[in-house]
Amino acid sequence: MLESERVVESAALGGRATGRLTNPYVRDEFGLETMDLNVGPQHPAMHGLLRLIVELDGETIVRCDPVMGYLHRCQEKIAENRMYPAVIPLTDRLDYFANMHMEHGYCLAVEDLMGLEIPPRADAIRVLMCELMRLASHLPSIGFLMLELGAFTPILYAFRERERIQTIFEAVTGARMMFHYIRIGGVKADLPEDIPQKIWDYVESLEANLDRDFVDLIQGNEIFITRTRGVGKVTQEEAVEMGLTGPPLRSTGVDFDVRLDYPYSWYPNVTFDVITDTQGDAEAAYRVRVGEIRQSIRIVKQVLENLPEGAVMGDVPRRIRPAEGEGFGRVESPRGEFAVHVVSDGSDIPYRVHYRDPSFVNMQFLQEIVPGHYLPDVMPIMGIVDPVSGGWDK
């Protein structure tokens, strides 16, 4: 990279992001210069539109600067110009691998603002959908990890499972990805009659086939272990300092889970374990995800067994015009804690909406952890965080 380009680059980044590079002409003891490599934003293996400026010394990474903003859609600003219910379809576009959680988080915030009562059946259906969504997100994320390690087949198995879950979603919500199903005060519609049985059958088959299709093929594989064990290792203290949440945090042994620590919705009525691991590396994150898939299956079964009867929509005024104040909602999305802060000025459009997206927060991880690893290790490290570009760019 030319010096002039480098200056422009660093200005765009607001100075050295990591502070690791003190001299633009770093040379090692042999007098060799390092090489800059732009990985992304249009890169076949990158998660969405992320650009990594990677400085290489041979194959070793000296510096890694993630550059975000290639999918920025001004979600928070647009939300300030729309009426409260009209923001929900936008939240679908945040983390497009966990749409239900995004809707849920926003609705919880607005309900907190208005002090609404949610009928129990609506709460149960929300949790049911969110846990199915977690399955539909964790399975492909295992597939992506394997894809980045070079194995192409698991991703297709994972998407086969995701496809089956999407069929269920389509029957329930009418859409495959952008649902607009969870509404302020409840959910859009009750479950179709045959759907609880279908969900039960699907979850049973997934439980039976999870080992055969994923775990047995991946977990014991020697190459998988050598590629992931010790890669992207992070200690508990570092993880907490960086504000990691979700599987990356739990893989270090911290048992933080919004569903248990700040219970919301129907979660107080179900029992499940928080899966933690102590290794804090890519392999541990994979194991945490597999464990969470099993726990999600458990939650789905419990919800289906005790699905309360009644209405699915609470007593919501026709025009949502909350009093002045603030509302806060936090949910455990597959990638970590997703929180929404809504401020009302008494009109029918929000004064301010803020999203705390786990992909965005967990991304700090890259600058700190990636330097010192080899270039091929970037991909399993991305697999730990498993960011979604709709989430980090908002």
Add this chain to the structure above:
Amino acid sequence: MISTLLEYYNQEPFRFLTAFGAILFLTLNLAAILTMSERKVAGYIQGRFGPNRVWPRGLLQPAADVVKLFTKENLSPSGSDLWIFLAAPIAMFIPAATIWLVVPFAPGLVIADLNIAILFFISITSIGALGVIMAGYGSRSNFSLLGALRGAGQLISYEVPLILSLLGIAILTGSLSLVDVVDAQAGGFWNWYIWFQLPMFVAFYVAGIAEVKRIPFDLPEGESEIVGGFMVEYSGMTWALIQASEFALMGLMSAIGATLFFGGWQPPLAFLDLGTFNWIWFGLKTSLLMFTFLWIRWTLPRLRMDQLMDLGWKVLVPLTILWLFVTAGAVLAFPSFFG
């Protein structure tokens, strides 16, 4: 008249042209068949059909691919070293095609019965590394350069176990000619070298995958971090030539493996001898080995460069050297048994 024609035909220039044509025909068709079977095998492994549109049942897909590739523009990056850039695919293709010269297909059916065929195989495969370096250097892309350097390191390192794994057979046969190697394995499947030379075969197979740059060892391509490595800038027919050379080399590794360790065209049992049609046995064994290459390609993840080097130098080289001593010791201790 036919005899005069044959006599005429047997003269040196014609023999050369025939051999040339035969090799080219064989290599390109093998590449076409392998692209097809790769996509089909991948499809069935992944629970889908693979290509099934081009008549019949998708089997003419390679023809459609060739038409597509021919009509594509050959792009070269600005500032690339054009001569090296364009020569690299050729430098990769020619070695992959040339080695077919020494492979015995059936009794009496070998283009050139060299008495140094194994040496020829070793030396010609080493040239392949040159093409990778040329491609990476000529492309003037950071990704290509990384891929080329990885390729150079990998191919040169894995030459060593590849060579060592062939030496045991050279000791047993007492000859470097592949025809002699096949003749020495006559009489039934228990005479094949695979039994005694099993560790050598494992080393040969692993090193072979590395030489062909396929999945557990496809670091020079490394599609998830360096997006195709040394061939990232190629398009159209230059890209097709690189692909064809890789597939040809894969077929070749299988053929050499079948010849050295599985008796070449020798039938598994004496009464199954088909005479000249023994090329069927050769084809069968080669195809089975090629299938295992495809199978592994769509099953396993990829190693990292340092792990690859560890495997090559710390596992395969000691293993082959050890078994070389075992083989040599056995031949010295039981000269009557090993003839």
